[in-house]
Amino acid sequence: MENYTQTQLVTRKEQIYFALILLFSILIYLFLVFSIIGIAVVLVLLGLSVLLHGIAMGGIRRNGVKINERQFPELYHQAKSIATDMNLDKMPDIYVIESEGMLNAFATRFFKKDMVVLYSGIFDLIEKKNAEKEVLFVLAHEFAHLHRKHVLISMFLLPAMWVPFVGNAYLRACEYTCDRFAAYYVNSFDAAKNALTMLAIGKELYPKVNQQVYMEQLETESGFFVWLNEKLSTHPHLPKRIYELSMFFSADSTVELKESKRNVWFSLVGIFTAGVILSIGLWLGMKVFEKSNFMAEMALGVEETTALMNAAAMDDVGLAEELIAEGAEIEAQDADGTTALQWALHSSSNETAVLLLEHGADPNLPDLYDTYPLLITLLNEDIEMAELLLSYGADPTMEDADGMSIYDYAIEYDSKEFIKLIEQQ
Known part of the structure; x- marks a missing residue:
C-alpha cells in the first residue's frame, strides 16, 4: 500500500464541517453567556449526560471482557502495534461485550481514560480463518476516532451537533477519515472492504458478496428518501464507504460511480x-x-365584547354609567349573542344589571344558545334578580328551542322558590 501522511488520510470534508460546527458552537455559546437560564440548562444536560455515560461505562468495565496481555494476548499485541504506529498517546482499554448477534463497535472516553468497546459479533471473527484483519480494521477505525479527538470534539461542540444536518455531516466525514486510517494502518484494503461488507450482511455471508455490484447500488438505489436517510444519519451508507476507500486507495482500478441526484432534486422541488x-x-x-x-x-351587529359588556362582567357601575352616557349600545351582542345584561347576570353583577334594566335593557333577549335572562337567574339561584327581571317585563311563559319555559326548568331543577314565584305571576 502506498505511503501516506496522516494529514493526507484526513478527508477534506471533515476539515470543512469541523470549521462549520466550530463556528456554530461559538455563536451558541456566546448566546448562552448572556442567558443564565441557558447556561444552567446546558450544565444540567451535560451533568446528566456524564452521569448516564458513567453508569453505562461502569457496567461495561465490570461485565465486559478486557483484552490485554493475558486475555487474547495475540490480538492485543497486534492492536497495540497499530495504536503505536498511529501515534496514540496511550493504548486504549479494549472491552468485548455480548451483542446478541449485532455487529458494532464504538470509541469513547471515560474521564481521562480512552476506551474501545467491541461487540462480540465482530470479535468472534478471530476464530475464523484469515479474518483477524477484519477485526483489526474495526479496532483501528475506533483508534482513529480517538487519535483524531472526535469524541472530545463532539463533547465540547455539542450545541452544534443539534443543528439539523450540519452535525451529522461532520460525523459522516469523520467516518470516512477513520476508514482511511484503519485501512492504512492495518495495511489491508481488502480487509477494510470485507469489514464494511460484513456490517451490511453479516459475518457468515460477507465473503460471498460481489462488492462491485454492491457498490453499484449507489447508482441503482437512489431517490429522495434514500438521500434523506443518509443526511439524517451519523454514518454514510456502507456502499459509499467502500467506494470512497476504493477511490482513495485504488482509483485506477475503480469504476467511477455517480449517485443520481435527479430524483432527489425533483422530490425537493415537489415537496417545496x-x-x-x-x-x-x-x-x-x-x-x-x-x-x-x-x-x-x-x-x-357586533364584533367582539364591547366595553359595556366588560364593565358589566366586572360590575363596574361607574364605568357602565359613563359608557351609557356616551351612547354605548345597550343591546349589542357578542359573537355568542350575549348582551351586557346577560354578562352582568352571568357574573352576578346585580348593581350593573339594575342599571342596564333602568336604561332599557331587554329582559327577554336570548343568546345564540337560547339562554335568556330569567334562565340565568335560575342557574344562579338568584330569586331576587328574577323578581327584578319580572318587574321589568321578563316573560315567564317564554320558551326555548326545546319548548321549555322557565317554569319547566324550575320543576326540572326542583327549585321551589322559582316554582312559587312563577306560579304567582
Whole structure:
C-alpha cells in the first residue's frame, strides 16, 4: 500500500464541517453567556449526560471482557502495534461485550481514560480463518476516532451537533477519515472492504458478496428518501464507504460511480412546491374563515365584547354609567349573542344589571344558545334578580328551542322558590 501522511488520510470534508460546527458552537455559546437560564440548562444536560455515560461505562468495565496481555494476548499485541504506529498517546482499554448477534463497535472516553468497546459479533471473527484483519480494521477505525479527538470534539461542540444536518455531516466525514486510517494502518484494503461488507450482511455471508455490484447500488438505489436517510444519519451508507476507500486507495482500478441526484432534486422541488401550495391554501382558508366570522358578527351587529359588556362582567357601575352616557349600545351582542345584561347576570353583577334594566335593557333577549335572562337567574339561584327581571317585563311563559319555559326548568331543577314565584305571576 502506498505511503501516506496522516494529514493526507484526513478527508477534506471533515476539515470543512469541523470549521462549520466550530463556528456554530461559538455563536451558541456566546448566546448562552448572556442567558443564565441557558447556561444552567446546558450544565444540567451535560451533568446528566456524564452521569448516564458513567453508569453505562461502569457496567461495561465490570461485565465486559478486557483484552490485554493475558486475555487474547495475540490480538492485543497486534492492536497495540497499530495504536503505536498511529501515534496514540496511550493504548486504549479494549472491552468485548455480548451483542446478541449485532455487529458494532464504538470509541469513547471515560474521564481521562480512552476506551474501545467491541461487540462480540465482530470479535468472534478471530476464530475464523484469515479474518483477524477484519477485526483489526474495526479496532483501528475506533483508534482513529480517538487519535483524531472526535469524541472530545463532539463533547465540547455539542450545541452544534443539534443543528439539523450540519452535525451529522461532520460525523459522516469523520467516518470516512477513520476508514482511511484503519485501512492504512492495518495495511489491508481488502480487509477494510470485507469489514464494511460484513456490517451490511453479516459475518457468515460477507465473503460471498460481489462488492462491485454492491457498490453499484449507489447508482441503482437512489431517490429522495434514500438521500434523506443518509443526511439524517451519523454514518454514510456502507456502499459509499467502500467506494470512497476504493477511490482513495485504488482509483485506477475503480469504476467511477455517480449517485443520481435527479430524483432527489425533483422530490425537493415537489415537496417545496407542495409546502408553498399548502401554506397558501391555509392562509386563504384562514382569511375565508375570518371573513365569514366577521360577516356573521356583522349580521348580529357586533364584533367582539364591547366595553359595556366588560364593565358589566366586572360590575363596574361607574364605568357602565359613563359608557351609557356616551351612547354605548345597550343591546349589542357578542359573537355568542350575549348582551351586557346577560354578562352582568352571568357574573352576578346585580348593581350593573339594575342599571342596564333602568336604561332599557331587554329582559327577554336570548343568546345564540337560547339562554335568556330569567334562565340565568335560575342557574344562579338568584330569586331576587328574577323578581327584578319580572318587574321589568321578563316573560315567564317564554320558551326555548326545546319548548321549555322557565317554569319547566324550575320543576326540572326542583327549585321551589322559582316554582312559587312563577306560579304567582
